[in-house]
Amino acid sequence: MRILFATGNENKIVEAQEVLESLGHTVEGLVIDGQRPNFDEPKELGLEGVAESKIRQALDLIKGSELDGSAILVEDSGIFLDAFPEWPGAQSSDVEKEIGLEGIIDRVKESGNSGAEYRAVAILSNGNQVWKSQGICRGKISDYPRGSYGFGYDPIFIPEEGGGGTFGELGKEIKNQISHRKKVMQGLSNLLKSPSR
């Protein structure tokens, strides 16, 4: 399936391509009037609410255009710290800008609980049918940033299945096998193979 990913985050597009193209799909970033879409995000609604809002906005944007009827993908994701329920969650990018990775590490150290998980919710729709999936990657926060691969919280996130390295150190081969994004995109691909609802 040809999938148009409505996001302004180039890293997400690359990771979705690496996962979904190995499953037989093509992924391109949605561009409208030469620009990537920039959605309003009602973060108080959580990841699923934000993803639902993004797909509504994306389908509205392409209504009546030559892209009407295309398969549009949106995704909302974030990191959730065990010590602070639902935080930073849907506000992960804002919190990262406000206090930085060192600020996160300090909060985690103060709490004495380094458990964390990435979560992602993805929704795919062609305007008629809707497919929704979620992916979780369990892990913990490191004592200091390590490695430079990826984006966002990757230098401080140690996935359970990664042998102790952060995603920043493990690189794309490993991240694409075990990440929340891998799981959420794999889930969507599985749903696409099932009879439509």
Ligand code: IMP
């Ligand atoms: P969104 O664009 O509103 O979904 O925000 C996602 C934010 O969550 C990113 O800007 C990062 O702060 C964080 N995040 C989500 N997925 C990842 C990931 O795979 N690596 C690192 N940070 C992530």
